[in-house]
Amino acid sequence: MTDIPPVPSMKRRGFLGSVMLAAAAAGSTATAARAAGPAGDPVGLDRAKWAPRNHAAVSRMIAEHGSLSPNYDPNRRPYAVFDWDNTSIMNDCEEALLMHQINTLSFKLTPAEFGAIIRQNVPPGPFAADYKNSAGATVDLDSICADLDADYAWLHGAYKGLSGSQPLDEIVKTDTFADFRTKLYYLYEAVNDTHGVNVGYPWVIYLLANMTVADVSRLTEASNDLALGAGLVKTKYTSPAGRAGKAGIVSVSHFHGIRLCTEIGGLMDTLRRNGIDVYVCTASLEHVVAAFATLPKYGYSVARDHVIGLRLEEDGQTLTNAYRKGWPLVWGPGKTTVIKQELVAKKGYGPLLVAGDSDGDYDMLRDFPDTKLGLIVNRMKKGKIGELSKAAAETLKAADPRYLLQGRQESTGNWLPQESSIKLGKTDPQLLA
Secondary structure, three states: OOOOOOOOOOOOOOOOOOOOOOOOOOOHHHHHHHHHOOOOOOOOOOOOOOOHHHHHHHHHHHHHHOOOOOOOOOOOOOEEEEOOOOOOEEOOHHHHHHHHHHHOOOOOOOHHHHHHHOOOOOOOOEOOOOOEOOOOOEOEHHHHHHHHHHHHHHHHHHEOOOOOOEOHHHHOOOHHHHHHHHHHHHHHHHHHHHHOHHHHHHHHHHOOOOOEHHHHHHHHHHHHHHHHHOOOEEEEEEOOHHHOOOOOOOEEEEEEOOEEOHHHHHHHHHHHHOOOEEEEEEEEEHHHHHHHHOOHHHOOOOOHHHEEEEOEEEEOOEEEEEEOOOOOOOOOHHHHHHHHHHHHHHHOOOOOEEEEOOHHHHHHHHOOOOOOEEEEEOOOOOHHHHHHHHHHHHOOOOOOOOEEEEOEEOOOOOEOOOOOEEOOOOOOOEOOO
């Protein structure tokens, strides 16, 4: 197993609330209307729910550097880089996939393989102080993994999709399944919050081991479609009292639902029509985001070789539970590393535009001298992304800003035509954390 380069242990991609309305390009008439754009906007960026100043700044950047510019060189095409989860879409497709994988018991692992993977590269001992059971005791790795071993062994022997004979609709009614769902998602949260994303992000994708790329793509598409059609609900799961096991009774929350972002999809389309290439740089498994970003039905139409993310070693087309040797952990400084390695080294220059929302995007938002604009979806976060958000707020009246804050309403997920956002459960807009 290749060691993953360490990265800071910060709050990851998790999001509590908000949605983005699903809207994709629908037919040549709509495309032509967008291409024409409003009066005085030659690049054709749909105003939608952009903050007016942001729309003007992005449109000006496209006009100055895209194919309308007299200085445009088709042999030196500018490019933009977008984060995916909570930037290009609402919510996190990797976390949605994990819950879907659990709910459908979509594993290709023997009980022995499962037991090894849930412990893989996770330091032994207790989790962070926040991870206590209902009795107030801190949960540790050995205890919860022992409970999951027992749960998975029974499920593997019972469910007909693995090695048993019972249908899924009967399996999900059992306390064993309820315990498994709660404790596996709890383990994902505990590993990330205790040991950081350098441990947690590879850990969750190891659960896809023994699947082919086609298997993962089909599973991801099914997860996406279900999440796009589902209500946006934050659900608390609690393990059954009758299966306390060694870890005890634990609870964990998951925010269900995904929504597309009209404005990001429209921006990607506008960039391409103006001779600017579009890339995605994600801290999710590359195959998972590719199934979302490339399929025409979702409206983003990103080229497959323009999606860059976490990678596993593969045996032919089959994924293994080993992180790709020599491949950066594509989060935080790893995003800058992979952009330099895969794009700057080949093109000779950095991205024109970078879009993100969290600490995981901080480095790529600021590390490239060629970047004219950093677009920050305003989640009113602290930490490193909070520093860039503050810089954006301090230049709200600047004629040539480096960073833009784009507001949204977390109760609906829609962008707002302003820089400030409205937190879930609140009614007043807020600019910074």
